Amino acid sequence: MFVLAAGLPTILPAQENKFGADGMPNGWRDDPTIYISLAEDGTVTVTCHRSEMGQGVRTSIAMVVADELEADWARVRVAQAWGDEERFGNQDTDGSRSLRHWFMPMRRAGGAARTMLEQAAAAQWGVPENEVRAANHVVTHAPSGRSLGYGALARAAAMLPVPDRGTVRLKESSAFRYIGKDTVGLIDNYDFTTGTAVYGIDARVEGMLYAVIARPPVYGGKVASYDAANALKVPGVLKVVTIAPPPIPSEFEPLGGVAVIARNTWAAIKGREALKVNWEDGPNAAYSSDTYRARLSEAAGKPGKVVRNEGDVERAMAGAAKRVSAEYYIPHLAQSPMEPPAALVRIVDGAAEAWACTQAPQATRGLLAKRLGLPVEKVKVNVTLLGGGFGRKSKPDFVVEAGLCSQAMDGAPVKVTWTREDDLHHGYYHTVSVERLEAGLDASGKPVAWLHRSAAPTIGSIFAPDPKHELPFELGMGLVNTPFDIPNIRAENPEAAAHVRIGWFRAVSNIPHAFAIQSFVAELAHAAGRDPKDYLLELIGPARIIDPTKIGDVWNHGEDPERYPIDTGRLRRVVETAAEGIGWGRSLPKGSGVGIAGHYSFVSYIAVAAEVAVGDGGRLSIPRVDIAIDCGPMVNPDRVRSQMEGAVIMGAGLATSAEISFKNGRAEQNNFDTYELTRIDSAPREIRVHLLPSTDYARPLGGVGEPGLPPVAPAIANAVFAATGKRIRQLPIRDQLST
Amino acid sequence: MASLTINGTVHEVDVEPDTPLLWVIREQVGLTGTKYSCGIAQCGACTVHVDGVATRSCTLPVSAVTPEQRIVTIEGLSPDGSHPVQKAWLELDVPQCGYCQTGQIMAAAALLQANPQPSDEDITVEMTNICRCGTYNRIKAAIKLAANGGAIRG
Numbered sequence: 001m002f003v004l005a006a007g008l009p010t011i012l013p014a015q016e017n018k019f020g021a022d023g024m025p026n027g028w029r030d031d032p033t034i035y036i037s038l039a040e041d042g043t044v045t046v047t048c049h050r051s052e053m054g055q056g057v058r059t060s061i062a063m064v065v066a067d068e069l070e071a072d073w074a075r076v077r078v079a080q081a082w083g084d085e086e087r088f089g090n091q092d093t094d095g096s097r098s099l100r101h102w103f104m105p106m107r108r109a110g111g112a113a114r115t116m117l118e119q120a121a122a123a124q125w126g127v128p129e130n131e132v133r134a135a136n137h138v139v140t141h142a143p144s145g146r147s148l149g150y151g152a153l154a155r156a157a158a159m160l161p162v163p164d165r166g167t168v169r170l171k172e173s174s175a176f177r178y179i180g181k182d183t184v185g186l187i188d189n190y191d192f193t194t195g196t197a198v199y200g201i202d203a204r205v206e207g208m209l210y211a212v213i214a215r216p217p218v219y220g221g222k223v224a225s226y227d228a229a230n231a232l233k234v235p236g237v238l239k240v241v242t243i244a245p246p247p248i249p250s251e252f253e254p255l256g257g258v259a260v261i262a263r264n265t266w267a268a269i270k271g272r273e274a275l276k277v278n279w280e281d282g283p284n285a286a287y288s289s290d291t292y293r294a295r296l297s298e299a300a301g302k303p304g305k306v307v308r309n310e311g312d313v314e315r316a317m318a319g320a321a322k323r324v325s326a327e328y329y330i331p332h333l334a335q336s337p338m339e340p341p342a343a344l345v346r347i348v349d350g351a352a353e354a355w356a357c358t359q360a361p362q363a364t365r366g367l368l369a370k371r372l373g374l375p376v377e378k379v380k381v382n383v384t385l386l387g388g389g390f391g392r393k394s395k396p397d398f399v400v401e402a403g404l405c406s407q408a409m410d411g412a413p414v415k416v417t418w419t420r421e422d423d424l425h426h427g428y429y430h431t432v433s434v435e436r437l438e439a440g441l442d443a444s445g446k447p448v449a450w451l452h453r454s455a456a457p458t459i460g461s462i463f464a465p466d467p468k469h470e471l472p473f474e475l476g477m478g479l480v481n482t483p484f485d486i487p488n489i490r491a492e493n494p495e496a497a498a499h500v501r502i503g504w505f506r507a508v509s510n511i512p513h514a515f516a517i518q519s520f521v522a523e524l525a526h527a528a529g530r531d532p533k534d535y536l537l538e539l540i541g542p543a544r545i546i547d548p549t550k551i552g553d554v555w556n557h558g559e560d561p562e563r564y565p566i567d568t569g570r571l572r573r574v575v576e577t578a579a580e581g582i583g584w585g586r587s588l589p590k591g592s593g594v595g596i597a598g599h600y601s602f603v604s605y606i607a608v609a610a611e612v613a614v615g616d617g618g619r620l621s622i623p624r625v626d627i628a629i630d631c632g633p634m635v636n637p638d639r640v641r642s643q644m645e646g647a648v649i650m651g652a653g654l655a656t657s658a659e660i661s662f663k664n665g666r667a668e669q670n671n672f673d674t675y676e677l678t679r680i681d682s683a684p685r686e687i688r689v690h691l692l693p694s695t696d697y698a699r700p701l702g703g704v705g706e707p708g709l710p711p712v713a714p715a716i717a718n719a720v721f722a723a724t725g726k727r728i729r730q731l732p733i734r735d736q737l738s739t
Numbered sequence: 740m741a742s743l744t745i746n747g748t749v750h751e752v753d754v755e756p757d758t759p760l761l762w763v764i765r766e767q768v769g770l771t772g773t774k775y776s777c778g779i780a781q782c783g784a785c786t787v788h789v790d791g792v793a794t795r796s797c798t799l800p801v802s803a804v805t806p807e808q809r810i811v812t813i814e815g816l817s818p819d820g821s822h823p824v825q826k827a828w829l830e831l832d833v834p835q836c837g838y839c840q841t842g843q844i845m846a847a848a849a850l851l852q853a854n855p856q857p858s859d860e861d862i863t864v865e866m867t868n869i870c871r872c873g874t875y876n877r878i879k880a881a882i883k884l885a886a887n888g889g890a891i892r893g
Binding site: 052053054055056185186188189190191192193194195196197198199201202204210235236264265266267270336337338339340385386387388389390417419420421638642643645646647648649650671672673677678679680681683684685686687 | 754755757758759762765766767769770771772773774775776777778779781782784812813814817819820825828829832834835836837838839840841844859862863864866867868869870871872873874875876877878879
């Protein structure tokens with residue numbers, strides 16, 4: 001299946017021992033002629049082939065290249081690659097992988113280009129190559145005192161063959177001027193602050209039309225009949241067309257429905273309001289969150305598919321001095337990037353061109369080609385800036401909708417805009433889960449047995465007949481790879497059927513797994529009469545190296561388990577750092593409390609310590625959060641900081657207020673009035689980010705964009721318990737503290 | 740037909756009277772720095788100034804705007820990104836994805852116009868725009884930086 005092969009590396013275990021960037025579709029490139037151009041005025045343009053959605057990747061990729069190239073940052077620009085993995089290597093911007101996979105190829109590209117400049121200068125001066133040196137946009141021959149700027153060498157350097165990668169000398173990390181330093185700002189910031197940055201929704205071409213689409217309110221539903229008469233009377237509405245429903249599971253296909261194409265977006269919106277559509281809801285019409293939760297709970301109460309098993313849990317449980325169990329519920333969420341899905345497509349002379357805010361340009365290209373009946377080489381996908389992604393924009397359904405609308409208008413350019421209501425009603429939702437944990441404690445309060453059952457619909461259900469079990473990549477997000485020092489440990493994954501499109505949401509299955517595990521650790525600490533931070537450290541155990549494949553994680557975020565084993569010493573250190581940061585153990589006023597959680601994901605180690613205050617009527621505020629990250633060596637420390645700040649705020653939102661629920665197959669939330677995201681008044685007042693130093697750039701990089709999120713909600717819930725004695729077992733907290 | 744004064748220029752636009760100002764600014768006038776995100780005045784991504792007051796343009800029909808009213812969008816806040824709020828946003832690298840930031844900047848500029856030295860509490864009450872990336876703490880810091888004339892003070 002094309003889409004599965006092209007767009008979904010994350011769901012497949014590593015093939016043939018190919019790890020990291022080697023294991024991704026279309027792999028990596030490090031040819032400087034692909035990524036770097038040098039103009040005769042000295043301007044360096046770095047082509048960034050990863051999508052910018054707020055993680056700062058355009059800045060960070062350019063920093064890596066510029067550093068190895070010895071370029072002057074003031075003369076570095078960035079251009080965005082179109083979707084073409086044959087040319088650029090893998091472009092799927094997900095999985096917190098961009099720098100983890102591309103740090104070394106981009107260093108080599110920059111180093112090769114620098115070498116070519118040095119070779120060009122040496123040839124021009126007739127001196128040995130080892131006597132010239134490039135530094136800060138100038139190549140110098142010290143013995144003769146000659147020097148030439150990069151611009152003057154551009155033409156000659158471009159004529160040279162690209163040196164073999166084995167011969168390219170990379171800089172010593174001690175000589176880095178940008179990598180790991182806070183010396184440069186965001187490369188797009190002027191555009192951001194002046195309104196000139198172009199996102200998918202901003203794309204404009206001559207003669208363009210605008211569309212909004214009425215989609216089936218229930219997944220798997222379709223149009224039974226419709227009447228467009230009133231819609232066509234709305235001034236500006238040009239045409240109403242149907243989009244065929246996809247086969248179920250629908251993969252990345254549009255959901256089908258009725259599209260209203262107009263001269264402007266407002267007319268399209270009014271036209272859609274005037275449509276009369278009778279929907280046939282299909283098999284998911286009975287999906288309701290309250291009854292579904294009961295079903296998940298029932299499944300989690302019984303044995304399920306065993307996905308990790310060490311020792312003899314039954315026997316140890318039977319012999320335990322004390323048994324503790326708890327069940328947690330984590331609801332659906334919508335990614336809801338501030339820019340909703342939006343894309344522009346036109347078809348001219350049998351060739352389609354798209355402008356789209358996509359995290360997956362190649363999958364977008366492939367699916368557009370398939371649905372428009374065009375060869376892939378006749379489809380070009382221009383990647384705009386993304387006004388947030390969080391996993392939603394990894395799915396190209398919205399771009400294909402624009403393609404189909406363009407086709408219906410004889411190739412005229414059509415922009416499809418999703419309204420916020422569309423975004424919440426027709427999403428690829430974060431899974432919903434019941435997590436049940438049970439532990440047997442010995443007389444000292446230490447766990448001797450641990451049983452975790454996770455029941456949650458899988459992302460795999462959008463690609464194949466519902467497997468009803470979490471796939472290896474979901475299990476490997478904190479269910480099977482929890483590195484606790486407990487002799488008898490078992491993880492089970494009972495069946496859970498999907499009734500909506502389930503999709504990636506920043507940090508994915510780590511969210512429910514970490515919430516349950518880290519809440520339960522604090523519950524056990526309480527049962528044992530112990531300090532929760534000390535207890536967590538005891539469960540993590542002494543510093544040691546764990547092979548993830550030996551504890552049931554065959555996925556390991558796609559990375560080589562030898563290069564990326566689990567290092568419990570690193571997990572311990574972030575827990576200790578966060579605790580120290582918040583002043584663990586200090587006395588607090590009544591109604592205040594601190595909580596802690598630590599979680600390993602995306603091959604990075606993160607801990608969060610949160611302080612909460614619960615006031616009159618159960619009003620919750622979060623005065624302060626300390627978050628500590630060890631992601632290995634860092635390229636752009638300030639963007640690591642900003643990702644941690646953002647993760648804390650998004651985490652606070654899903655802990656306290658955000659939920660998508662369903663009734664009769666329909667999402668119950670319509671917009672930001674009912675899907676409540678954190679605003680400035682409910683955000684943690686102070687966020688302190690602790691970056692664990694790592695200066696050895698030979699060590700592998702960890703992920704940054706996602707791993708900050710999972711430990712935030714349990715740290716807050718644990719703090720609530722410390723403040724009030726009320727244990728949060730269901731997210732979001734919302735009004736649970738008012739009673 | 741509506742006549743709108745945007746960033747000092749009068750625009751005659753041929754739109755239905757119930758069209759929200761947001762869509763007119765974006766599609767008829769072609770200034771795309773003002774953003775759509777919710778359409779119900781919840782998030783503030785569409786914030787512009789109408790006679791100096793921060794206004795959510797996604798629910799304001801053009802028929803309710805007179806030609807005399809001065810509309811300022813992010814493109815008109817300064818000719819070159821030099822408004823103190825824009826400079827503070829640059830200095831502290833506030834944005835992540837950037838999408839909501841034009842609305843945030845317009846809201847912050849109006850706040851400082853009305854209250855040149857806002858307290859933390861003032862900022863928390865007045866800045867109600869949503870940022871999904873979670874840049875609030877830098878937004879707060881940048882507003883204080885701008886209030887202090889670009890100098891970081893304690």
